[in-house]
Amino acid sequence: EVQLVESGGGLVKPGGSLRLSCAASGFTFSNAWMSWVRQAPGKGLEWVGRIKSKTDGGTTDHAAPVKGRFSITRDDSKNTLYLQMNSLKSEDTAMYYCTTDGWSWGQGTLVTVSS
Amino acid sequence: QSALTQPPSASGSPGQSVTISCTGTSSDVGGSKYVSWYQQHPGKAPKLMIYEVSKRPSGVPDRFSGSKSGNTASLTVSGLQAEDEADYYCSSYAASNNLDVFGTGTKVTVL
Numbered sequence: 001e002v003q004l005v006e007s008g009g010g011l012v013k014p015g016g017s018l019r020l021s022c023a024a025s026g027f028t029f030s031n032a033w034m035s036w037v038r039q040a041p042g043k044g045l046e047w048v049g050r051i052k053s054k055t056d057g058g059t060t061d062h063a064a065p066v067k068g069r070f071s072i073t074r075d076d077s078k079n080t081l082y083l084q085m086n087s088l089k090s091e092d093t094a095m096y097y098c099t100t101d102g103w104s105w106g107q108g109t110l111v112t113v114s115s
Numbered sequence: 116q117s118a119l120t121q122p123p124s125a126s127g128s129p130g131q132s133v134t135i136s137c138t139g140t141s142s143d144v145g146g147s148k149y150v151s152w153y154q155q156h157p158g159k160a161p162k163l164m165i166y167e168v169s170k171r172p173s174g175v176p177d178r179f180s181g182s183k184s185g186n187t188a189s190l191t192v193s194g195l196q197a198e199d200e201a202d203y204y205c206s207s208y209a210a211s212n213n214l215d216v217f218g219t220g221t222k223v224t225v226l
Binding site for chain 2: 097102
C-alpha cells in the first residue's frame with residue numbers, strides 16, 4: 001500500500017524558512033515523479049512544483065508564486081521528498097500535501113506564516 | 116499560469132447526473148492529454164478520480180466520466196449518491212512551461 005507521510009510544518013515568522021519532508025513507502029520511490037500541492041485555509045488547491053525521477057533527469061519545476069523561494073529535492077536512498085521554503089510570506093500559509101504526481105496523496109502538514 | 120475556471124457550485128438529486136466544466140486555454144487544457152479530476156471531502160486529502168482526460172483509476176466507480184472539447188474539460192457524475200457530495204478540482208499539465216495548474220474548484224451538493 002502506498003503511504004506518504006508529511007512532516008515539518010509549524011508556525012514560522014514572515015521571512016523565515018522551513019523544510020518539509022515526505023516519507024514514502026509501498027512503491028518504488030526512485031522511479032516516481034513527485035509533487036507538492038498546497039491549500040490555503042478555505043481555498044482551492046494550488047500546485048507548488050514537481051521533481052522528476054533521476055532516470056528522467058531529476059529536474060524540477062516550480063510554480064511562479066514560489067519560484068526562487070522554494071526548492072524541491074529528493075533523497076532516493078531515504079525514500080524521502082523535501083520542500084525547502086525560504087523567505088516565507090503570510091500568503092504561503094496552507095496545508096502542504098505531497099503526492100505521487102496526483103495518484104496518491106499524504107494527509108498534509110500545516111504551515112502557518114505569522115508574526 | 117492562471118487557474119482553470121470552474122463553476123463555484125453544482126447540485127443534483129440522488130440518481131441524477133451533474134456535469135462540471137473546466138475551462139483553460141490552448142496552452143493547458145486544449146493542448147494537453149494530461150487533464151485530471153480530483154474529489155476532496157472536507158478535511159481530507161484529494162483523491163484522483165479521472166486522469167488523462169477520461170481514464171478512471173482502479174476502484175473509481177464508472178459513474179464518474181471525463182471528456183474534453185477544445186479548451187474545456189468536463190466531469191460527469193451519473194447516478195448521484197450522497198457520498199459524491201464534495202469539492203471537485205480539475206488540473207492540467209501545460210507543456211509550454213512544464214507546469215501544472217488546478218481549477219478553481221466546484222462544490223457539488225446532493226440535494
